Amino acid sequence: MATKHEEQIDGFKFEQRHGKERVRVGRVWRSGENGRHVFVEWNVSISLLSDCINAYVRADNSDIVATDTMKNTVYVKAKECSEQVSVEEFAIILAKHFTTFYQQVTTAIIKIVEKPWERISIDGQPHDHGFKLGSERHTTEVILNKNGALRVTSGVDGLALLKTTQSGFEGFIRDQNTILPETRERMLATEVSASWRYYFESLSSVSNKSLGFTEKYLNVKKVLVDTFFGPPKEGVYSPSVQATLNYMAKAVLGRFPEVSSIQLRMPNIHFLPVNLSSKANPVIVKFEDDVYLPTDEPHGSIEASLSRIQSKM
Template identity: 60%
Template sequence: MAGDLEGFNFEQRHGKDRVRVARVWRAADGRHFMVEWGVSISLFSDCVGAYTRDDNSGIVATDTMKNTVYAKAKECSEQLSVEQFAILLAKHFTSFYKEVTAAVVVIVEKPWERVYVDGQPHEHGFKLGSEKHTTEVTVKKSGALKLTSGIAGLSVLKTTMSGFEGFIRDEYTALPETRERMLATEVTATWRFPDISAVQLKMPNIHFLPVNIPTKDNPSMVKFNDDVYLPTDEPHGSIQASLSRFWSRM
């Protein structure tokens, strides 16, 4: 919300973060389906009075937002995606409350995966996987919608055939060039709809440093031979890239 406040441009939002909800759907054949979501809600509304006149008549209580998450999850009798649930919530807040001019809903889905027993999918057994599914939706009063989805926490690694050489060297450069090293990263990726209009990647280094431990009596107690590493991610390099169509803005 933006408005006039004694000659200033004023913008505010308020909301509820880290609302945790799990939903289970039971199919007629006995199989269960479940999701666990961490929901954050931000509402823009015309409520300058709350800051200037102690007037909260334009405020949706954050506890109400929390309860709405559970109520809407209950109403979803059919299984739906995290994107569909985020859109459902955002549209509710912008249509149900005349004071709300826009809603932003961010959801992180925990990676629960079905367990397989003797090669067969278990009807109601699940285990926690690796990368999380993320989504962010913005819905305005006009109905305009912006949707971005992604993944976070996807750790990948290869133990050979990676190098780093030919980079800029100056008086502050101490890093030696190498044609052989371990490569590891944790991928955070987002993509924006409609279709795929933009993709963004963030891939910080997870370093695996060679271990060499010489002693006076044993100069080769631990002599590195592409085999023993010290895993560390502090400090780490950060790599980011984005690709978007000419008609899209990141």
């Protein structure tokens, strides 16, 4: 699927696209289930591939969709959504508008990050209009061509996970620069960034109100979390971040046939054992899998993707 607009100018290959970044919009729906208000906050980025070469080579702006217009369109479309929509559905709505309303636009790329506002509960009762800010963010990227070719990717970013045991790291390459000891008992902490692509390949294959993107997002996130931790009592052993990443990716593809591929980025966030000593007191603090120094950097960087092999039959 094309994600750049290419032309030739004076014997050179020329690529261009333009858009509007970080358009922030909040939307309240006041007729939610049981009369409760629903609130979302989105950060929208728009990128258009369009036939506006004259703006670059002839100072002729007549084919340009102004980026300020793109910003305003976000608010107009948010207003037009009289019923609650998912972040993926809103991205599709925007992409469809830009590729159908403007003759010059050949492809729209819409990226949205949803801020994690969560409904609060007071004395165990969900509040009708009260929200608190959570942690991980729901993301999406929609790429739509004028011919209807569609790519929908959902994701989660900033999903911080930690377990205090059932993790180790052994058998790795050792050389003159290696000081890391092997272990079968360590802290495992990470901040998962995951994105998964759905099988939808055309706008016509998507029917509104039957997508359930928000429910799928919550279910995929649950599978990722459950696979990372294992059962509540015994947990599950992690021989490496790499192995755990693969377990998580395979669990998602095994559980959701509508997902064609998943990419995971899982930094290994280190909690360093604390041992303190001095000449006068050789054992001020002796590490016994109990006291750690939390660190942000440097950290290990582990990422991989898993995709279904398409049958040619």
